[in-house]
Structure formats: C-alpha cells, structure tokens
Amino acid sequence: MTALxxxxxxxxxxxxxxxxxxxxxxALRIEGGKKDIELSMKGEQLQEATSRLHHLEAENKDLHAxxxxxxxxxxxxxxxxxxxxxxxxxxxxxxxxxxxxxAQQVLERSASKLKESxxxxxxxITQPLKDAIANMQKAIDENSKGTVAQAASFREQIRLxxxxxxxxxxxxxxxxxxxxRDNKVSGxxxxxxxxxxxxxxxxxxxxxxxxxxxxxxxxGRPLKHDETGKEMQPDVILxxxxxxxxxxxxxxxxxxxxxxxxxxxPEEKERYLQDHIKSVRSHVNELARxxxxxxxxxxxxxxxxxxxxxxxxxSLQLALANDPTLWREAFEKKVxxxxxxxxxxxxxxxxxxxxxxxxxxNQQKVFGLAEQLLDRLGDFVHRYNELGEKIHKVQEAYDxxxxxxxxxxxxxxxxxxxxxxxxxxxxxxxxxxxxxxxLE
Numbered sequence: 001m002t003a004l005x006x007x008x009x010x011x012x013x014x015x016x017x018x019x020x021x022x023x024x025x026x027a028l029r030i031e032g033g034k035k036d037i038e039l040s041m042k043g044e045q046l047q048e049a050t051s052r053l054h055h056l057e058a059e060n061k062d063l064h065a066x067x068x069x070x071x072x073x074x075x076x077x078x079x080x081x082x083x084x085x086x087x088x089x090x091x092x093x094x095x096x097x098x099x100x101x102x103a104q105q106v107l108e109r110s111a112s113k114l115k116e117s118x119x120x121x122x123x124x125i126t127q128p129l130k131d132a133i134a135n136m137q138k139a140i141d142e143n144s145k146g147t148v149a150q151a152a153s154f155r156e157q158i159r160l161x162x163x164x165x166x167x168x169x170x171x172x173x174x175x176x177x178x179x180x181r182d183n184k185v186s187g188x189x190x191x192x193x194x195x196x197x198x199x200x201x202x203x204x205x206x207x208x209x210x211x212x213x214x215x216x217x218x219x220g221r222p223l224k225h226d227e228t229g230k231e232m233q234p235d236v237i238l239x240x241x242x243x244x245x246x247x248x249x250x251x252x253x254x255x256x257x258x259x260x261x262x263x264x265x266p267e268e269k270e271r272y273l274q275d276h277i278k279s280v281r282s283h284v285n286e287l288a289r290x291x292x293x294x295x296x297x298x299x300x301x302x303x304x305x306x307x308x309x310x311x312x313x314x315s316l317q318l319a320l321a322n323d324p325t326l327w328r329e330a331f332e333k334k335v336x337x338x339x340x341x342x343x344x345x346x347x348x349x350x351x352x353x354x355x356x357x358x359x360x361x362n363q364q365k366v367f368g369l370a371e372q373l374l375d376r377l378g379d380f381v382h383r384y385n386e387l388g389e390k391i392h393k394v395q396e397a398y399d400x401x402x403x404x405x406x407x408x409x410x411x412x413x414x415x416x417x418x419x420x421x422x423x424x425x426x427x428x429x430x431x432x433x434x435x436x437x438x439l440e
Contacts, residue, residue: 190250241357
C-alpha cells in the first residue's frame with residue numbers, strides 16, 4: 001500500500017514538473033519570438049545602413065584600404081577575446097571567418113567600380129590643373145627664350161645691320177649707271193631695295209608691313225585722292241604693334257644727279273645741282289599733297305607724317321648738304337626724308353617694338369595662366385575637402401552600423417547571445433558572433 005502511494009506521488013510530481021517545465025518553455029518561446037521580432041527589426045536597420053554604406057563607397061577611393069585597416073583592427077580585438085575566452089575559440093573563429101567573408105564579398109563587388117569612378121573623378125580634378133601648369137611653364141619658357149635670344153643677338157644684329165647697309169650701298173652704286181637711264185626701272189629698284197631692308201630686319205610681310213596695298217574704306221572699296229582721283233597705293237605700310245601705321249614711299253632722283261657727277265665745268269655742276277635739289281623737293285611736295293595719313297582706315301591710326309625713302313645715299317646727301325632748309329621744309333610738310341642708314345635704324349626700332357609687344361603678351365598669358373592655376377587649385381582644394389567630409393561620413397555610418405550589429409551593448413549580436421543563453425537553438429554553421437565591448 002505504501003508503495004502505491006509512492007508511485008502515485010512520483011506520478012503527480014512528474015506531472016507537476018512537466019507542467020512547470022512546459023510553462024517555462026512557453027515563456028521562453030514567447031520571449032524568443034519577441035527577440036526574433038527585435039532581431040528582424042535590427043536586421044532591417046542593418047540592411048538600410050548597409051545600403052547607404054554601399055552608396056557612399058562609390059565616391060570614396062580610399063574606402064577599400066580603410067576597410068582592410070578596420071578589419072585588421074577587428075582581428076586584433078577578436079584575438080584578445082579569444083585569449084580571454086578560450087572556451088569559445090572555435091565559435092569566435094567561425095564568426096570572424098563569416099564576417100570577413102561577408103565584408104570581402106561586399107568590397108569585391110564595389111572595388112572595381114569604385115577604383116574606376118575615383119580614377120575618373122581625380123583625373124577630372126587634376127588634369128585641368130596639370131594643363132594649366134604646363135601652359136604656364138610653356139609661356140614662361142617662351143618668354144625667357146625670347147628675352148635671352150634678343151639680348152644675346154643684339155650685338156650681332158648691329159653688326160649685320162652695318163654689313164647690310166654697306167652691301168646695299170655698294171649694290172645701289174653699282175646699279176646707278178643702269179638706273180640713271182630709266183626712271184621706271186630706278187623706281188622699281190628703289191622699291192626692291194626697300195623690300196630688302198624690311199626683310200633684313202626680321203619684319204614679316206602681312207604682319208609687320210604691307211607692300212603696294214591699296215588703301216580702302218570700311219566697305220572694302222579702294223580710296224581715291226580727293227584732288228587727283230587716283231587710287232591711294234603707297235609702296236609700304238608699316239604696322240606698329242600699338243595699332244598705328246606709317247607710310248613709306250620710295251623716291252629716286254638720279255637724272256640730274258648723274259649729270260652733276262659727270263659735269264666738267266663749275267657752271268654745269270651748279271646748274272645740275274639745283275636741278276637735283278629741285279627734283280628732291282618735287283618728290284617731297286608730291287608726298288605732302290597725297291596726305292596718306294588722312295586716308296588710313298579700318299580701325300588703324302596713322303602717324304602724322306610719311307617717310308620718303310631715298311635709296312641712294314649719296315644723291316640724298318648731295319641735296320641736303322647744298323640746301324640746309326630742304327629737310328626742315330619737308331618735315332614741316334609732314335614728310336620725313338631719309339636714306340638707307342636712318343631707315344635701317346627706324347625699321348630696327350619697329351622690330352624691337354614688336355618683340356617687346358610679344359613679350360608683353362606672353363607676360364599677360366603667364367598672368368592669365370597663373371590666375372587659372374590658382375582658380376583650379378582652389379577648386380581642387382574645395383573638392384578635396386568635400387571628399388574628406390564624405391570619407392568622414394562613410395566612416396561614421398560604418399561605425400554606427402558596426403556598433404548596432406556587433407560592438408554595441410544593445411547590438412543585434414548581443415540580443416542573439418541572450419536568446420542563446422535563454423535556450424534558443426542556433427545553427428551550428430551560422431552561429432551568432434560574440435558581441436564586443438562598445439559604446440552602447
């Protein structure tokens with residue numbers, strides 16, 4: 001009878017124990033369900049943070065390196081945890097492997113695109129800067145070369161100018177006998193000598209001067225002299241770099257000069273000398289009447305005198321020496337009478353003016369390029385700062401997501417471990433990583 005009571009008592013105790021255990025298991029299942037819901041919400045938060053992280057990764061070329069550095073730091077922390085919790089070594093290693101595998105997959109998918117995008121972005125920023133520096137250096141080099149070359153060749157230019165003057169004089173004198181017989185030929189020869197003088201000083205036709213160019217109005221129509229009705233066509237129009245023009249006309253007086261040279265009596269010499277002076281003066285008056293400067297158009301300014309070039313120096317000097325008032329009278333009529341030597345000096349000064357003008361333009365280009373360089377440098381610094389801010393935001397987003405996932409005291413991993421501690425079962429192949437000590 002006693003044995004029966006014992007059996008009944010054991011059975012009742014077993015039933016009560018079963019009921020108690022079943023109630024506790026129900027409570028655990030309810031708590032586990034709540035944790036599952038919370039885990040799902042945390043998972044959604046994690047997915048949102050991860051999506052944002054992926055979007056920002058496309059703009060950060062250094063993210064790969066930072067992620068690897070973060071992984072190495074994480075590895076060190078994990079090793080410390082493993083040392084402190086030896087009994088969980090295998091579990092921690094699996095967690096690390098799973099986490100690194102997931103991070104590696106994410107980074108591998110975006111690394112190639114990230115590299116290409118950032119390379120294009122940096123190229124777009126730095127290439128204009130490189131181009132501006134290269135153009136600036138080129139302009140500086142050209143300006144320096146021009147200055148050095150001009151200084152180094154100054155004496156050589158003077159020597160060449162003297163030699164050319166002598167050669168032109170000798171050639172002119174050797175042709176005198178031919179030219180004395182034909183005024184047309186002598187006129188053409190004067191124009192040829194004038195052209196040689198222009199080219200000898202480094203002046204370029206079409207840029208620094210024009211030859212036998214008809215003066216035209218704003219509509220492109222040839223201009224005619226108000227009195228004679230003839231078209232205005234000077235031998236040469238010299239261009240100054242400041243937008244001014246000077247007219248050069250070649251005038252040859254050799255008929256009376258040749259008779260003067262060959263005259264045998266003083267009376268003949270005096271008569272032919274006066275004829276020669278009269279011929280030179282007539283050329284002066286002819287140019288004064290044409291008044292070329294009045295007809296210079298097309299946005300150019302004309303100097304208020306015309307240069308009368310007498311190619312044969314000896315004939316000019318004979319007239320000027322025997323009539324001291326001739327040159328002054330011509331100048332008062334805005335006609336500048338000159339021979340080869342003085343004209344060479346004028347042309348050389350014009351050439352120097354063009355060189356200096358080119359140097360000034362190069363300096364302006366240098367200043368312009370310097371301004372572009374500074375502007376693009378400022379733009380580069382601005383974009384570089386923006387990139388730094390984006391990197392900082394990416395790091396903050398990553399730290400926040402990692403804290404919510406693993407390192408925080410209220411992280412998803414922490415809640416998962418609590419569920420495991422309460423008896424929830426976890427997949428042996430997908431164990432929840434050990435939570436780490438964080439800020440939350």
